[in-house]
Amino acid sequence: MNSYETVFIATPVLSDAQTKELLGKFQGIITENGGQIVNTEEWGLKKLEYPIQKKSTGFYFLIEFQGEGPIIETLETQYRRDERVIRFLTFRLDKDAVAWAEKRRAKLAGKAHEAANAASAAANNATETVKTEEE
């Protein structure tokens, strides 16, 4: 089992539901071929530093997964066949990269947690202020 990381850029013309479907499709390809998905990230619509296929923006998706080598070939074939994918990159993570990825995940999870906490705190504050106003 190796750890892999794959990033692909989808065309900016897709709707929310279509991007979800596209991500689901590639996740499905990985799991069907015996891979295990470790992490998925959506970076959202980002500006490209140079135009690709005359497009200046794109949706970025990152999937980290574990699996055997032959998955990559099927995955990349599917990337090439799908017209909605304008660019992709897949590579194997070495042990330092795996450690880095774990650290990065923990950091992102912590941030998301903090943000959620902050949001709930803000919501609580808001309700409290409403209460005090009512009083």
Place this chain on the structure above:
Amino acid sequence: MAAPQQSEIRYLNPLSVDVKKKKYCRFKKLGIKYVDYKDAEFLKKFLNEQGKILPRRLTGTSQKFQKKVAQAVKRARHLALLPFVTDMMK
């Protein structure tokens, strides 16, 4: 008589002509083991204004990490996180 006197100019502080700052490898110093291609802002420290990779004789990066930086920059370029060619990047 006047010429030898003029040549004996004395300075209060020693001239700082060949006092150079020692370069160091920032990855070794900070203990970074993996160069992440996703962090385009960090990788820009290793590029010149045209987006070319700086040689390690200028940045001081060790050979081991120069290779990793180069790999990361190339990955970032492929994913359009960094430009291949540009002007006035900094």
